[in-house]
Amino acid sequence: MKRESVPLLDFLKETDGSILILTHENPDGDALGSALALYLFLKKKGKDVYVGCKDKVPHFLDFLPHVDEVISLPDGKFYDVGIIVDSAGFYRAGTEVNVGKRIRIDHHVGGEFYGRYDYIDPSAPATASLIYELIAKWDESAIDKEIATCIYAGLATDTGFFKYSNTNEYTFDLAKKLVHYGADPNYVYRMFSERESLGKMKLISKVLETLKLYEGGSVAGITIFDRFFKETGTQYSDSEGLVNYPRSLEGVEVAFAMIEKPEEGVWKVSLRSKVSADVSKIAERLGGGGHKYASGCKIKAQNYEEALDKLLTEIRKQLQIQGIGPYSASSEKIA
Ligand SMILES: [Mn+2]
Structure with a gap:
């Protein structure tokens, strides 16, 4: 509207x-x-x-x-x-x-x-x-x-x-x-x-260790555990933009970052799409919102595995609805 x-x-x-x-x-x-x-x-x-x-x-x-x-x-x-x-x-x-x-x-x-x-x-x-x-x-x-x-x-x-x-x-x-x-x-x-701190770089290093592919490589995600902030002397705002690392991988259509927020008892999720997936639909089904290419939500769960499972279920659903498989440059049509 x-x-x-x-x-x-x-x-x-x-x-x-x-x-x-x-x-x-x-x-x-x-x-x-x-x-x-x-x-x-x-x-x-x-x-x-x-x-x-x-x-x-x-x-x-x-x-x-x-x-x-x-x-x-x-x-x-x-x-x-x-x-x-x-x-x-x-x-x-x-x-x-x-x-x-x-x-x-x-x-x-x-x-x-x-x-x-x-x-x-x-x-x-x-x-x-x-x-x-x-x-x-x-x-x-x-x-x-x-x-x-x-x-x-x-x-x-x-x-x-x-x-x-x-x-x-x-x-x-x-x-x-x-x-x-x-x-x-x-x-x-x-x-x-270009004003990053050394702590932020150490945080990125820890976060990249968690980088994982799912769904045959069309989905990639990182996890930012709360202890990472303590270990590197960084804070929540330093997690801004880290979701762009999984998005930058070849073949990835949906990228996510899960950020632990123990004080709220939730996992904050940032979702990004590269070409055609509509991540706002995924976020909306999980109680959040945003745009087709950038959305977010919060997931309440007993533990990390449960939160990840809830998220992957909705991502999978959306990829199926839209009929999206692994993305490659050759599959992108130049209109
Ligand atoms: Mn804006």
């Missing part, structure tokens, strides 16, 4: 109440980039606006302009309006949210709806691109280097720095505009991808 930006635009122009912009827990570049871009813009427009998140800003995003203004939620305050970005619903905030009107800006398929001010477009490469559209319709001249950098960071990270299937003419067109307004592609890439 596609929702228009105009009702939201009119609402934001008129409102004089307090506005809290918030992201999902464990924010990624698109979530925080989108939230900060909208926050900086609305501040310029004289709005009483705040930006918040349950988790501490992760190291790989601490270069974003004005991250020190991100409020740690819950903060016990009431806001007239809450705008959640890049999330299928307010439940994704992972914390109590005390707001009057609820609004969602997002590019995920499905999820919760809060009314006519929601701005949702699953065809958008990133939530950040929706933020751009919203701002451009209001006052494009307000886009400065800081706002452009935040939007660019969201667009770049959600497209895997312009290589995933959501990379198209529009994506480059928008990137060009953002660079024109002052975003520096090399700076954003270096800040995001």
Whole structure:
């Protein structure tokens, strides 16, 4: 379902109440980039606006302009309006949210709806691109280097720095505009991808030891046990992006990462597809959601084996429904 930006635009122009912009827990570049871009813009427009998140800003995003203004939620305050970005619903905030009107800006398929001010477009490469559209319709001249950098960071990270299937003419067109307004592609890439710690490298090494193939090589997965974080002095946010290792194997169509979360008693699962599998269907059947190529869910189980079994059962089901076998370059048609 596609929702228009105009009702939201009119609402934001008129409102004089307090506005809290918030992201999902464990924010990624698109979530925080989108939230900060909208926050900086609305501040310029004289709005009483705040930006918040349950988790501490992760190291790989601490270069974003004005991250020190991100409020740690819950903060016990009431806001007239809450705008959640890049999330299928307010439940994704992972914390109590005390707001009057609820609004969602997002590019995920499905999820919760809060009314006519929601701005949702699953065809958008990133939530950040929706933020751009919203701002451009209001006052494009307000886009400065800081706002452009935040939007660019969201667009770049959600497209895997312009290589995933959501990379198209529009994506480059928008990137060009953002660079024109002052975003520096090399700076954003270096800040995001080339500031790893030695601990993170040791974590990757441990995680790669768990790499396994299933279903004749069309499925690959890694497991991140909680003890790995302790052994390497890393934390949960360091697991971001590791699912791309199993995806990079030849022949793999569905890749997954299972992350142990003992404090919640669940296994957090990240799912990725390479060409044709729709991993959002797998995630949805396990109580999660996302996009065709990138989705996630949480699995409750007595132990690791049970969680893995639940996951593999749903992956197998989806591959059967779609009639997908091991993928190779020669089987990919160039249309
Ligand atoms: Mn996104």
